[in-house]
Amino acid sequence: MKLKRSLAPTLLILTLLLGASLLYGLMQSLGYLTIIGEKELSLTAYQNLISGQGTAGREFWASLGFSLWVSIVSTILSAIGALFLATLLNRRPSNFDTFALNWNLAFPHLVWGVFMLLLLAQSGLLARWAGALGIIQSPADFPVLVRDRYGIGIILTYLGKEIPFLTLLILALLRTQSDGYLLVAQNLGANAWQRFRLVTLPLVRPALVSGSLLVFAYIFGAYEVPALLGVRYPRTLPVLALESFTNPDLRARAEGMAISLIIAFIVLMIAGFARAKEELQG
Amino acid sequence: MKKLLIWIALLAPLLTLGLFALSKGWFYPEPFPAQLTPEAFSRLISDTRTLKAIIDSLLLAVLVSLLSLIIGYPAARAIGTQDFPAKKYVWLAIFLPTVVPPLAIGMGMSILALQTGLSGTPFGIILAHIVPTLPYTVFTLAGVFARYDENYEYQALALGASPTRIFFAITLHLLAPGLAVAGLFAFLISWSQYLLTLLVGGGRVLTLPVLLFSAVSGGNPTTISALSLLFLAPPVLIIAATARFLGENPNSVHERI
Numbered sequence: 246m247k248l249k250r251s252l253a254p255t256l257l258i259l260t261l262l263l264g265a266s267l268l269y270g271l272m273q274s275l276g277y278l279t280i281i282g283e284k285e286l287s288l289t290a291y292q293n294l295i296s297g298q299g300t301a302g303r304e305f306w307a308s309l310g311f312s313l314w315v316s317i318v319s320t321i322l323s324a325i326g327a328l329f330l331a332t333l334l335n336r337r338p339s340n341f342d343t344f345a346l347n348w349n350l351a352f353p354h355l356v357w358g359v360f361m362l363l364l365l366a367q368s369g370l371l372a373r374w375a376g377a378l379g380i381i382q383s384p385a386d387f388p389v390l391v392r393d394r395y396g397i398g399i400i401l402t403y404l405g406k407e408i409p410f411l412t413l414l415i416l417a418l419l420r421t422q423s424d425g426y427l428l429v430a431q432n433l434g435a436n437a438w439q440r441f442r443l444v445t446l447p448l449v450r451p452a453l454v455s456g457s458l459l460v461f462a463y464i465f466g467a468y469e470v471p472a473l474l475g476v477r478y479p480r481t482l483p484v485l486a487l488e489s490f491t492n493p494d495l496r497a498r499a500e501g502m503a504i505s506l507i508i509a510f511i512v513l514m515i516a517g518f519a520r521a522k523e524e525l526q527g
Numbered sequence: 528m529k530k531l532l533i534w535i536a537l538l539a540p541l542l543t544l545g546l547f548a549l550s551k552g553w554f555y556p557e558p559f560p561a562q563l564t565p566e567a568f569s570r571l572i573s574d575t576r577t578l579k580a581i582i583d584s585l586l587l588a589v590l591v592s593l594l595s596l597i598i599g600y601p602a603a604r605a606i607g608t609q610d611f612p613a614k615k616y617v618w619l620a621i622f623l624p625t626v627v628p629p630l631a632i633g634m635g636m637s638i639l640a641l642q643t644g645l646s647g648t649p650f651g652i653i654l655a656h657i658v659p660t661l662p663y664t665v666f667t668l669a670g671v672f673a674r675y676d677e678n679y680e681y682q683a684l685a686l687g688a689s690p691t692r693i694f695f696a697i698t699l700h701l702l703a704p705g706l707a708v709a710g711l712f713a714f715l716i717s718w719s720q721y722l723l724t725l726l727v728g729g730g731r732v733l734t735l736p737v738l739l740f741s742a743v744s745g746g747n748p749t750t751i752s753a754l755s756l757l758f759l760a761p762p763v764l765i766i767a768a769t770a771r772f773l774g775e776n777p778n779s780v781h782e783r784i
Contacts, residue, residue: 248611251601255665256620258598262658263624263632269642270635333529345533351766352540353719355736356755360540363547363748368555370543376556384555466628468722473743483630487722490634502634509631516626 267509274502290499294507300497301489301504304480308504311479312465315396319403320461324453326404327411331419331449332441338416346416349409354402358473361402365390391474398474399481407460414456415449422448451523458519462512482508544759547752567753577738581757584718584734587649588761591656592664592713596706598657599664603709606665607672625662632658633726640727647731655727656720660713667712671705711765718761 275286293299297306334342352360364370372387381387391398426444435443471481480488482504489501547553548567550560571577606617624632636655637646645651679701683693699706721736728737739754 248605248609251605252617254598255602255661256617258657259624259661260620262636262654263627265639266632266635266658267627268635269638270631273635273638341530342533345537347766348537348763351762352759353736353762355719355721355739356544356759357540359739359743359751359755360543362743363543363752364539370546373555374558377558462626466630468630469740473740483628486630487634505628505631505634509627512628513626520622 267506270502270506274499274506276499290503293500294503299500300492300494301485301500304478304485305504307479308482308485311396312482315399315403315471315481316461316464318396319400319407319464320457322400322404323407323411323460324457326408327415328446328449328453330408330412331415332445334412334416343413343416346409346413349406350413352406354406354467355469355473357406358402358470361398361405361474362391365398365401366392392476394476394479396471396475396481399471402470402474403460403464407464411453411456411460414452418449418452419445455519455523458515458522462515462519465515466508466512541756544752544755547748548756550749553749567749568757571750571753571757576733577754580733580735580738583732584736585761587652587656587734588714588717591653591660591717592710594653595657595660595664595713596668596710599661599668599709603665603668604672607669608675608677621662621665624658629659629720629722633722636723637726637729641729646727647729649732651727652724652732655723656717659720659723660716663716664709664713667709668702668705671702671709675701708769711769715762715765 272286274290276289277286290299290302293302294305295302297303338346362369366372367384367387367389369387369391372381372384375381375387376384389397390401426448427440430440430444466483468483468487472484472487475481475484486501486504486508489497489504492498492501546560549563549565551562551564551566553560602617602621605611606614633655636658640646640651640655643651645654679697680693683697688696719736720734721740724732724734724737725740728734735754735758739751739758742751742754745751
């Protein structure tokens, strides 16, 4: 009895709020719009998305492709960068190294995105320096690195945030391992690359894979960074979803809500997969 | 060499934001501002809308973290100190809100809030923020309770102390660092929350991230940088204060800010 009383407040609040929100969202995506007196449920919004019709649906497949591109590239480059950084920090990071990595985590994604804009825009800090040094003649000569067609600015922003995060995950794992394997490998004449490939990599792979899946799921569902550093077309799915949802055309709302639920579904599948993988490995 | 690179990575964002925030009439291709002036900050601080946003954000984050601690405490204690058959499912129910993207929760919740009349009210915003903060509070506190020795409490009980006295003299005392870390995490998540505030606030509740976001669309680098630095101050202080704890178990709090 006491157990139930302890758990009840947290569980009730979370499941009620989450459940009610998702239920209202689902109803709206099925066209239940009391504002315009629509009370019939239909799958029109979902059909529009799949067939590429409708206000938001027209962009659905392009947005899905763009979202996948941004999330996959950011995740893979972050994982490689983190592996490199963790190896460089030599598995025994000083307090200073750990502090530097944590320092980065303190920057909200929003602020990190602002930093990237100030740094990389065509009249940003780097462009100003290049101009002062005579490397470029006008701002237009500076490469388009933010608000660009290929999402380079978005990807660079995520790299700056996710590499330190994954590095910390890897370092935390390495700290619990003894140096034994590495010493044995070294003793047997393994060079640095062999030690990395045959000892370190297998040790950190489980943590790196589940960490990367988390990063992917986060980026795939995140709104702020692509909204700040993206272009009008193509937009990532979350940006398309929110902008359709706030569209004065009320019929676009159902499509926006449907996109948002599709994102949530994909993210849940990936997170569930990562969790299952973790449990299998103990 | 390595140390120099780390210093650069550490300071570049702050210096860039600082340079822009203190600049005035700084344009391409001047490499540095001709003069540095704190004008942007004094302008922001004397602007009633910004000032209100700062105070509202602080109040909101403090209230949300206190509520998360109070609501999450019993659950965290049960999870951390007891074994029970449904534990796995309880974890799952608490874990779920951290995985569903705030976008999906927020869009559904904005409709819910409109229909219940909570849209744009302080209570509605607090409820919305609790969804992402409560799970992290419970995670962190459950970890603290897993290493907590309840025998101190039994001993006090045996010596005739009242439950209230035990709570304040022993439990609170022993748990203070863990409670502080859990509270600070909740503060951090609430403070940085943009989407839920926007959607449940219906655009009427202006917190610092909401102001910052609309400033970025406006595009004055000096104002944007000054706002960013104001927004950044509490997270940086909090992470510096909890760095030791974070270093030992990096978790995904960072993915929520």
